Amino acid sequence: MASDTISITVEFTGGLELLFGNKKKHTVSLPGASKTKNPDITFLVNHLCENLMQDSRRELFVLDGGVRPGILVLINDADWELEGEEKYELQSGDHVLFVSTLHGG
Amino acid sequence: MPPAPCAICETNRALILRPKNHQKLCKTCFINVFETEIHNTIISNKLFSRGEKVAIGASGGKDSTVLASVLKTLNERYDYGVKLMLLSIDEGIKGYRDDSLETVKRNAQQYDMPLTIVGYDELYGWTMDQVVEQVGKKGNCTYCGVFRRQALDRGAATLGVRHVVTGHNADDIAETVLMNLLRGDLPRLSRTTSIITSTPSASVSDDPNSHTNIKRSKPLKYAYEKEIVLYAHHKSLDYFSTECIYSPEAFRGSARALIKNLERVRPSAILDVVRSGEDMGKLVPGASNSCAGECGGKSQVLEEEVGGCGSSNSSALGGEMAALDKQFGHNEAAEMDVLETEIRLKPKSPGQENGRDISKELRRPKNSRSKNAPTIEKKSIRQVMGQCSRCGYLSSQAICKACMLLEGLNKNRPRTMVVGE
Numbered sequence: 001m002a003s004d005t006i007s008i009t010v011e012f013t014g015g016l017e018l019l020f021g022n023k024k025k026h027t028v029s030l031p032g033a034s035k036t037k038n039p040d041i042t043f044l045v046n047h048l049c050e051n052l053m054q055d056s057r058r059e060l061f062v063l064d065g066g067v068r069p070g071i072l073v074l075i076n077d078a079d080w081e082l083e084g085e086e087k088y089e090l091q092s093g094d095h096v097l098f099v100s101t102l103h104g105g
Numbered sequence: 106m107p108p109a110p111c112a113i114c115e116t117n118r119a120l121i122l123r124p125k126n127h128q129k130l131c132k133t134c135f136i137n138v139f140e141t142e143i144h145n146t147i148i149s150n151k152l153f154s155r156g157e158k159v160a161i162g163a164s165g166g167k168d169s170t171v172l173a174s175v176l177k178t179l180n181e182r183y184d185y186g187v188k189l190m191l192l193s194i195d196e197g198i199k200g201y202r203d204d205s206l207e208t209v210k211r212n213a214q215q216y217d218m219p220l221t222i223v224g225y226d227e228l229y230g231w232t233m234d235q236v237v238e239q240v241g242k243k244g245n246c247t248y249c250g251v252f253r254r255q256a257l258d259r260g261a262a263t264l265g266v267r268h269v270v271t272g273h274n275a276d277d278i279a280e281t282v283l284m285n286l287l288r289g290d291l292p293r294l295s296r297t298t299s300i301i302t303s304t305p306s307a308s309v310s311d312d313p314n315s316h317t318n319i320k321r322s323k324p325l326k327y328a329y330e331k332e333i334v335l336y337a338h339h340k341s342l343d344y345f346s347t348e349c350i351y352s353p354e355a356f357r358g359s360a361r362a363l364i365k366n367l368e369r370v371r372p373s374a375i376l377d378v379v380r381s382g383e384d385m386g387k388l389v390p391g392a393s394n395s396c397a398g399e400c401g402g403k404s405q406v407l408e409e410e411v412g413g414c415g416s417s418n419s420s421a422l423g424g425e426m427a428a429l430d431k432q433f434g435h436n437e438a439a440e441m442d443v444l445e446t447e448i449r450l451k452p453k454s455p456g457q458e459n460g461r462d463i464s465k466e467l468r469r470p471k472n473s474r475s476k477n478a479p480t481i482e483k484k485s486i487r488q489v490m491g492q493c494s495r496c497g498y499l500s501s502q503a504i505c506k507a508c509m510l511l512e513g514l515n516k517n518r519p520r521t522m523v524v525g526e
Contacts, residue, residue, distance in 0.1 A: 077339075
């Protein structure tokens with residue numbers, strides 16, 4: 001397993017981009033697997049909250065320690081529920097999309 | 106985790122997990138299934154008739170954008186023979202509606218549909234920005250909801266359109282069902298679950314330009330919000346997603362959060378709540394239709410918004426409008442009248458002591474909600490229906506709710522109108 005950083009693309013739409021400086025696409029470097037396991041989505045979400053979020057209303061993104069219900073997560077265009085949800089281990093080059101379904105109609 | 110294959114084509118990689126049945130589908134099959142289900146909804150509820158002009162209430166948001174895209178596709182694929190157009194309301198909210206209207210303008214080009222925009226300022230002499238300046242952020246959704254209802258009808262009337270479709274989805278309906286349940290308002294619950302609502306003046310008024318007899322329907326009623334968003338994503342649709350800047354609506358927000366939490370645990374819950382709402386609606390005597398013209402027609406929309414702020418903007422309405430109704434005191438009495446008339450006039454068939462049967466009887470007009478609604482219904486409607494003496498809009502009172510609100514605004518004392526009791 002690689003021990004350097006892995007680079008992924010993170011995208012926010014459906015209104016979520018407002019929490020991240022109104023920018024939709026971000027390239028994110030995560031510390032790679034120092035042990036046996038790559039960083040997972042839980043790690044990514046914490047990382048995003050700590051480093052990328054510019055809005056103080058964290059509860060609009062994360063609730064009870066997980067991604068807020070009503071926000072869809074697509075990993076390489078696939079529903080994260082098909083990929084193991086929070087436990088999915090990120091690979092370099094992955095594309096993770098967070099779409100809010102909660103805004104407007 | 107090895108990638109799962111699509112449950113339908115068994116070839117492509119599954120990208121979508123359907124909330125209603127956990128089916129795993131690839132992008133192509135998902136789009137196909139989504140469209141087909143809406144087609145089935147349209148056909149089984151006979152929503153359209155050939156040659157009909159249909160206005161899509163378009164906000165630029167995900168729901169109405171998906172609705173426009175799907176209806177265009179289906180109209181071509183299955184040859185419904187309807188003429189589709191976009192109808193947008195400009196509430197006059199800077200930084201929100203002006204941006205979303207730009208999206209609608211692009212949609213008009215993308216879908217090759219004519220677009221009409223009707224503004225609150227031209228209709229009422231007030232933009233929502235001005236209303237909020239005067240009444241404050243609390244309760245302004247009441248104004249917006251009442252005004253929008255009429256604005257859509259008036260816009261449709263000027264286009265010669267008698268049918269407006271809106272993008273309400275299953276999540277919206279489930280929210281509304283819960284809200285009405287929590288408010289103890291079963292009659293309204295029954296009205297808001299129907300897929301078609303038409304003001305009964307359709308059978309009363311012969312004036313083709315009347316703006317009171319516009320049919321409303323919700324083709325996306327059984328579509329999950331999640332799937333709508335996924336459809337928009339996978340078809341790369343151009344939609345606008347920012348919350349209305351005036352919508353801190355706590356009650357609908359809570360209902361919404363509850364629905365989303367339930368969905369996480371049990372995805373089928375949303376459709377189950379919609380179905381429960383429909384079934385409970387059937388058990389509500391008198392509420393289903395007979396009064397659809399007065400309360401159904403009007404308050405229904407108060408409940409469920411079209412477009413942009415649909416997600417959040419009307420929670421306060423129920424209570425406030427109820428207060429208004431109470432102030433004028435007609436509604437409940439009218440409803441009872443209708444109910445009694447119906448029951449008295451149809452005493453023959455056996456087994457009617459049972460509440461279910463009675464409600465079935467009462468519902469009948471809705472199922473045949475056309476021009477040939479039974480005479481009995483017409484009569485009872487005439488008892489309660491009238492037109493606003495100022496603007497001519499359908500109303501059970503001498504002055505319709507929009508005109509009442511406007512009067513308050515114009516007199517610069519709106520609080521007395523809204524706060525009521």
